[in-house]
Amino acid sequence: MKKAIVLGATGGTGEAVVSELLRRNIEVIAFGRSKNKLQNLISKYNNTNLSYALGDIFNYQSIENASVDVDIIFQCANVPYQEMEEKLPIIGNNVMKVADKLSKKIVIVDGIYVYGHQSAIGDENHPKLPHTKKGKIRLQFENLIFDSNKWKKAKPLIVRLPDYFGPSSQNSYLQPTINGVLNDKNTIFIGNLKTPREYIYLPDAAKMIVNIAEKDDAYGENWNIPGGNPISGKEIIHLARKITKYKKAIIPLNKTMIFLMGIFNPFMREITEMMYITKDGFILNNQKYKDRVGPIIKTDFEQALKETLSHNGKNKV
Incomplete structure (x- = not known):
């Protein structure tokens, strides 16, 4: 090529x-x-x-x-x-x-x-x-x-x-968490914190x-x-805090919470049906x-x- x-x-x-x-x-x-x-x-x-x-x-x-x-x-x-x-x-x-x-x-x-x-x-x-x-x-x-x-x-x-x-990521499930850490604001994690994901x-x-x-x-x-190797949200947050000294709250969003947010946000509304990925952890x-x-x-x-x-x-x- x-x-x-x-x-x-x-x-x-x-x-x-x-x-x-x-x-x-x-x-x-x-x-x-x-x-x-x-x-x-x-x-x-x-x-x-x-x-x-x-x-x-x-x-x-x-x-x-x-x-x-x-x-x-x-x-x-x-x-x-x-x-x-x-x-x-x-x-x-x-x-x-x-x-x-x-x-x-x-x-x-x-x-x-x-x-x-x-x-x-x-x-x-x-x-x-x-x-x-x-x-x-x-x-x-x-x-x-x-x-x-x-x-x-x-x-x-x-x-x-x-x-x-x-560095170039823009619209991944992990991006809201990264953005919140960088802006030193309370933020979210899409999915539960326990399931190891790829x-x-x-x-x-x-x-x-x-x-x-x-x-x-x-x-x-x-x-x-x-x-x-699959890694849980809890581990990711621990590493983010270790790297940046970030101390604000990170709130895990489950399917119900995202559904409610979707009433006002069309992007979140469409994510609702994909939440099984954050639960099952497909490898x-x-x-x-x-x-x-x-x-x-x-x-x-x-x-x-x-x-x-x-x-x-x-x-x-």
């Missing part, structure tokens, strides 16, 4: 992928619709391998125009929960139409909602039995991506991430995503991007990655949290 385009480059996952591609001296086109955000990204990295293309993920032609000369398309753009049903199929059709017309490899970054309730540590063949609206929408999205009757020349793969955090540090995820993307035999498949099996790609990349959680807080809080840590 010599040149790539990252759709949704100014988002949390998108920026992590941009950073990793630049680290490997790969030419990158950052694609997005906010000129200010794209220019800030260019200034931040100050790298001659990085350029940007202004466009809209909902405008097929703008994606095609920007993707003509690239080797791989990285689809990292996403939509808010409350807009998923309407807009996710449009994104899928647009990016796959471009990849098919231009005969491109395309890496789709997705989550774990397609699996539904956990019955075991889930490998890539774990039954996809979503019981939520968003899980069913995501399964339809996967079927669209891998529709060989519709797409003849595109070469897609899907990478699946658990909940994440990191989190992935975005720079680690980006490394594994690009490693998979560079393998020709990886396409046409689902790939888990596993996190580190991704990492064997396929280890067998076909290499060792799992795993930054120590405390170090990763420290880097996240240091970056976002600048001199606060």
Whole structure:
């Protein structure tokens, strides 16, 4: 791979992928619709391998125009929960139409909602039995991506991430907690504090995503991007206090509390049905990655949290 385009480059996952591609001296086109955000990204990295293309993920032609000369398309753009049903199929059709017309490899970054309730540590063949609206929408999205009757020349793969955090993270379940710690205010933790859950540090995820993307035999498949050892909310809060000396209250939010908040907040309203993830603690099996790609990349959680807080809080840590 010599040149790539990252759709949704100014988002949390998108920026992590941009950073990793630049680290490997790969030419990158950052694609997005906010000129200010794209220019800030260019200034931040100050790298001659990085350029940007202004466009809209909902405008097929703008994606095609920007993707003509690239080797791989990285689809990292996403939509808010409350807009998923309407807009996710449009994104899928647009990016796959471009990849098919231009005969491109395309890496789709997705989550774990397609699996539904956990019955075991889930490998890539774990039954996809979503019981939520968003899980069913995501399964339809996967079927669209891998529709060989519709797409003849595109070469897609899907990478699946658990909940994440990191310097570029913006909309993860853990983000409200991190923001509260950094702002030294009382804050929340989404889910109970006892269940060990899997989190992935975005720079680690980006490394594994690009490693998979560079393998020709990886396409046409689902790939888990596993996190580190499961960790409870109680342990995360302990580490955050240790790193920052934060002393304010952190209130765990259960499903009922989030439902009540959703009366006034559409984002919280849509999170309600996904709260099973915070209770069950779905874990991704990492064997396929280890067998076909290499060792799992795993930054120590405390170090990763420290880097996240240091970056976002600048001199606060």
